[in-house]
Amino acid sequence: MARIGVFICWCGENISRHVDVEKLAEQCAHLPGVRCCLTYKYMCSEPGQNLIREKIREERLNGMVVASCSPHMHLKTFRKAAEAEGLNPYLVEMANIREHCSWVHHDVKAATAKAADLIRMAVAKVRRNHALSPIRVPLTKRALVIGGGVAGIQAALDIADAGHEVVLVEREPSIGGKMAGLSETFPTLDCSQCILTPRMVEVGQHPNIRLYTYSDVEAVEGYVGNFSVTIRKRARYVDISKCTGCGACWNACPNKKTPSEFDFGMGKRSAIYVPFPQAVPARPVIDANACTMLTKGKCGLCAKKCAAGAINFKDQDELITEKVGAIVVATGYKLWDIGKEQENAKLAGYGEYGYGTYKDVINSLQFERLVSASGPTGGELRRPSDGAVPKTVVFISCVGSRDNAKGMSYCSKICCMYNAKHTMLYKHKVHDGQAHVFYMDIRAGGKNYDEFVRRAIEQDGAQYHRGRVSKITEENGKLIVRGVDTLAGEPVTIEADLVVLATAMRPADGVETLAQKLNVGYDEYGFLSESHPKLRPVETNAAGVFVCGACQGPKDIPESVAQASAAAGKVQVMFSREEITREPEIASIDERMCAACFTCVRACPYNAIERAEIRDRAGRLIKRTARVNPGLCMGCGTCVAVCPSKSAELEGFTEQQVYAMVESLG
Amino acid sequence: MNIGYYPGCALHGSSNDYxxxxxxxxxxxxxxxxxxxxxxxxxxxxxxxLNHKLAVALPARSLAIAERDGYDDLLAPCPMCSAQLIKARTALARDRALREEIAATVELPLEGRTEVLNLIQIFQRIGLERLKSRATRSLNEFKPACYYGCLLVRPPQALRFDDCEHPTSMETLLSELGAAPVEWNFKTECCGAGLTMCNERTVLDLSHKIISNAAAHGANCIVVACPMCHVNLDMKQADIERHYGIRHAMKVYYLSDLVGMALGLHENELGVNRHFVSTP
Amino acid sequence: MSNESTNTPKHDAIEQMARELARDCYQCGKCSAGCPVGERMDVVPNRLIRLIQLGHMAKAAAAGAIWECVSCQTCTARCPQNVDCAAIMDALREFSVLRGTASPEQNRTVIFQRAFLDNIRRYGRLNEVELIGRFKTKAFLNDLSIPMLFKDALLGPQMIRRGKFHLRGEKVRDRDVVTRIFEKCNQ
Structure with missing residues (x-):
């Protein structure tokens, strides 16, 4: 026997201006199953809630409908009020007579009629609701952080400092990411390594952090609170438990001609190497493609010199499984390598800038290495072709950014700032040199950012030209840069000694594959998608997976760090509970009806449906069936729509309920 | 091998040496x-x-004739002609209403399916191996600056047979035949093209820069595949020399001249004796 | 503003086309940077496009720059916004000729190109000797430049010596259809 209460909200004038609430209440009081119907000016206010609670008690209600705003706004509020009176919160429904009615229909008569329809449907539905209880899922209070750049370091340290274990996986031989290779940072010009390396050391020594470098995430299984992650620890050929990092091996290595990845090809390294002196761990790896012992079976000098006996030429990749409850993705960015063959035909181009053809046309990260005290030139700026000190340097913005024809349509956001920084660093090193910048707009929003750019122009004399460069050619050791100054309305030709291209920021290689493993969405450029651009900036649509740093979109160090702390905060909120509770409005499969066609398995966007078998006590197979994993199901209903045998059902939105709603309109 | 041939006015006029x-x-x-x-x-x-409609209709008439007579491929050795033909073909293939309008204008049915080829593409069709096997003479005394100019490679949206900034197809072809093409910077800079008659100052300036750059990079000749480039660089070279007070004496060959010589043809058979710079 | 009373529907159509072509330009200036004759231009291409965006078609079409343009397509090839800048220059020239705003010096190019098209209209193919004759006569009447009249006169004999001169040019058989094409294109 249904005893339903209907509570109609005026929402001040928001609803009552266009819906005749009193007339509505009169009509709704006579709906089948409705026990009482009343209106109030602000149903969500405390007196409003008290009114509801009073009625639940008095009328012994076993279902209720609140006709007010969107459930996004106040469903939780009203469910809590119901729960406080002992009414199961899943027996509360809302009819949205504000957004769906009074805000969009201004004819009182018609709006009132529509509001009545909406309430009638909600009543029909709530009569068929079941009492549900939230799903409880156990929780592993350990976090995986993927990527050991500044964002990953920050996230890992924050979570570890809160007392939780962290597994940090880094692809390169050392953590530190792009920031470890930067010279100085805007807008303060403090030394990048000086502020980063202490944090790297902290990671290396933290009792709560388990660090896997030279490793990749191979596979991710499970669901929020209960992930099982397979990590591939690539063969390092050095046993880091034995190695003391003394350096005898890399000093002995005769093969020192490999371009250094850390220096973006501006310097060379040996076949056994640490990427940079402050590396964490400060232990070498052997580059299997460069080492003659591994390619031809000849040499082995490093092993002879190693007093600790740490070199192992027979080392193999190792697969390790780690159980974690939450995952933070911090895989960062790369600069678009415009010189190479492109993976996408649309990106082929920029032959006009001669990158890859002219040695003295370099990108911004290469320039960072050339002015870094730890760089291949020891911080003395010398150009790659002949080692001369460049007296005229041209910096070009928006190379591949904001270019619909052959690049990315987005702004890479940080280039304006680092270009200004580069002109300053250059002037501080080459006092009689002249820096030129070609730019389209100067985007320097941020604390002390615009002041910084002005300083580059006013104090350090950088010549800014508003316009793009069309072509670079090389004549007699000079790079002829043909640009324009659109403010003067004239072409500008500069004979430069060095050209630095601010190429577009793109997500790190392989991020799409990783995103697929994690069920995280990504945009057409490969940047990972956050759950909501404003209100859920570090969450993703995969429960328990968070993003931070440049893998989500171009951003600078302060923003990456802030986002990393935000992601760590979200993980800590999750870990502050003993178990995870999830909304019970999820799908279920009637396993007796299921024809095991597994259409739903393929259709489920969250990989929440698995293939299962029903066996008798003796272990004999009775039938196969699809089965919903309640930890993963997000309740989207796709399986219900595709199931040919009608054995999938969405709790809280059963077909019976939906039909009842439709019929109530008749 | 039979192929449709659209000579264009220049090749039937003062560029008949081409x-x-x-x-x-x-x-x-x-x-x-x-x-x-x-x-x-x-x-x-x-x-x-002067007339954007005419710019589609005139080449469209010839394209329609080619379609009527069953030519799948049409060689247009003049890049101005080939660019106009290709631009018209692209526009027609894209826009059905335009196609119908233009078909009515040129009084022939038209689909825009004829493939228009330039001289380099013909050599690519024939194939480097076949060319090499037919060659009887090495071009090793030639250090050409291969000059593509504008309309062989631009706009890349319509003409996509080579990289529009650093084209290499002529170099590839000629080095296979023994020549040693030089790397230089004015491969795709414009010579002034059709402004020869009415804006000579511009043409002299642009062509002078091209010849100077080729010389600076060690070229002993320039190779072109365009009648207008040839006029500006070869016929106008004396004017350039006079105007800038500099002696270039830079021979300018058509691509087919050098390929022809590699095949054993005599310069005179190829019309090289009718160039301005090579003959006194 | 270009929507002055002197504008005909044909002007408006060309202006409409130009504004459509110019719509996506975000003024990076790459067209002006790479233009081989940018240094000679009184108004560089990106500024011409800006004028069109602002509705100042007549002002843009009055610039001498549009007659310096060599139609080399470099601007179109490199435009990051896929703006067909070369087609915009064509539209400006077409507009300018309709209005007759070109100066005598610029007019020389117009005279040449008109003579060229006249020639094609009559024969279907170019008759070089007649084109040069007509161009020289008209150009002389335009600016009374005697050096221009006799410039390249020395080339004539050299060309004849090289067999490059055809006193009688070629004609297509179906010249009527050519005339009709011109008529249908309002030329």
Missing amino acids: EQSVRACLGALGVNLCELDDWICCGATAAHS
């Missing part, structure tokens, strides 16, 4: 040029500058 060269060279390779019946002028710069 036609002589193309015919001799391709003839030696067994390519039979079937001249398009009653072709009309492509309209060139004059049409696209």
Whole structure:
């Protein structure tokens, strides 16, 4: 026997201006199953809630409908009020007579009629609701952080400092990411390594952090609170438990001609190497493609010199499984390598800038290495072709950014700032040199950012030209840069000694594959998608997976760090509970009806449906069936729509309920 | 091999040395040029500058003739003609309403399916291996600066046979035949093209820069595949020398001249003796 | 503003086309940077496009720059916004000729191109000797420049010596259809 209460909200004038609430209440009081119907000016206010609670008690209600705003706004509020009176919160429904009615229909008569329809449907539905209880899922209070750049370091340290274990996986031989290779940072010009390396050391020594470098995430299984992650620890050929990092091996290595990845090809390294002196761990790896012992079976000098006996030429990749409850993705960015063959035909181009053809046309990260005290030139700026000190340097913005024809349509956001920084660093090193910048707009929003750019122009004399460069050619050791100054309305030709291209920021290689493993969405450029651009900036649509740093979109160090702390905060909120509770409005499969066609398995966007078998006590197979994993199901209903045998059902939105709603309109 | 041939006005006019060269060279390779019946002028710069509709209609008439006579491929050795033909073909293939309108204008049915090829593409069709096997003489005394100019490679949206900033197809072809092409910077800079008559100052300036850059990079000749480039660099070279007070004496060959010589043809058979710079 | 009373529907159509072509330009200036004759231009291409965006078609079409343009397509090839800048220059020239705003010096190019098209209209193919004759006569009447009249006169004999001169040019058989094409294109 249904005893339903209907509570109609005026929402001040928001609803009552266009819906005749009193007339509505009169009509709704006579709906089948409705026990009482009343209106109030602000149903969500405390007196409003008290009114509801009073009625639940008095009328012994076993279902209720609140006709007010969107459930996004106040469903939780009203469910809590119901729960406080002992009414199961899943027996509360809302009819949205504000957004769906009074805000969009201004004819009182018609709006009132529509509001009545909406309430009638909600009543029909709530009569068929079941009492549900939230799903409880156990929780592993350990976090995986993927990527050991500044964002990953920050996230890992924050979570570890809160007392939780962290597994940090880094692809390169050392953590530190792009920031470890930067010279100085805007807008303060403090030394990048000086502020980063202490944090790297902290990671290396933290009792709560388990660090896997030279490793990749191979596979991710499970669901929020209960992930099982397979990590591939690539063969390092050095046993880091034995190695003391003394350096005898890399000093002995005769093969020192490999371009250094850390220096973006501006310097060379040996076949056994640490990427940079402050590396964490400060232990070498052997580059299997460069080492003659591994390619031809000849040499082995490093092993002879190693007093600790740490070199192992027979080392193999190792697969390790780690159980974690939450995952933070911090895989960062790369600069678009415009010189190479492109993976996408649309990106082929920029032959006009001669990158890859002219040695003295370099990108911004290469320039960072050339002015870094730890760089291949020891911080003395010398150009790659002949080692001369460049007296005229041209910096070009928006190379591949904001270019619909052959690049990315987005702004890479940080280039304006680092270009200004580069002109300053250059002037501080080459006092009689002249820096030129070609730019389209100067985007320097941020604390002390615009002041910084002005300083580059006013104090350090950088010549800014508003316009793009069309072509670079090389004549007699000079790079002829043909640009324009659109403010003067004239072409500008500069004979430069060095050209630095601010190429577009793109997500790190392989991020799409990783995103697929994690069920995280990504945009057409490969940047990972956050759950909501404003209100859920570090969450993703995969429960328990968070993003931070440049893998989500171009951003600078302060923003990456802030986002990393935000992601760590979200993980800590999750870990502050003993178990995870999830909304019970999820799908279920009637396993007796299921024809095991597994259409739903393929259709489920969250990989929440698995293939299962029903066996008798003796272990004999009775039938196969699809089965919903309640930890993963997000309740989207796709399986219900595709199931040919009608054995999938969405709790809280059963077909019976939906039909009842439709019929109530008749 | 039979192929449709659209000579264009220049090759039947003052650039008939180019036609002589193309015919001799391709003839030696067994390519039979079937001249398009009653072709009309492509309209060139004059049409696209003064009347955008005419700039589509004039080449469209010739394309329609090619379709009527069953040519799948049409060789247009003049890049101005080929660019106009290709631009018209692209526009027609894209827009059905335009296609119908233009078909009515040119009084022939039209689909825009004929493939228009330039001289380099013909050599690529024939194949480097076949060219090499036919070659009887090495081009090793030539250090050409291969000059593509504008309309062979631009706009890349319509013409996509080589990289529009650093094209290499002529270099590839000629180095296979023994020449040593130089790397230089003015491969795709414009020579002034059709402004020869009416804006000579611009043409002299641009062409002077091109010849100077080729010389600075060690070239002993320039190779072109365009009648207008040849006029500006070869015929106008004396004017350039006079105007800038500098002696270039830079020989300018058509691509088919050098290929023809590699095939054993004599310079005179290719019309090289009719160039301005090579003959006193 | 270009929507002055002197504008005909044909002007408006060309202006409409130009504004459509110019719509996506975000003024990076790459067209002006790479233009081989940018240094000679009184108004560089990106500024011409800006004028069109602002509705100042007549002002843009009055610039001498549009007659310096060599139609080399470099601007179109490199435009990051896929703006067909070369087609915009064509539209400006077409507009300018309709209005007759070109100066005598610029007019020389117009005279040449008109003579060129006249020639094609009559024969279907170019008759170089007649084109040069007509161009020289008209150009002389335009600016009374005697050096211009006799410039390249020395080239004539050299060309004849090289067999490059055809006193009688070629004609297509179906000249009527050519005339009709011109008529249908309002030329």
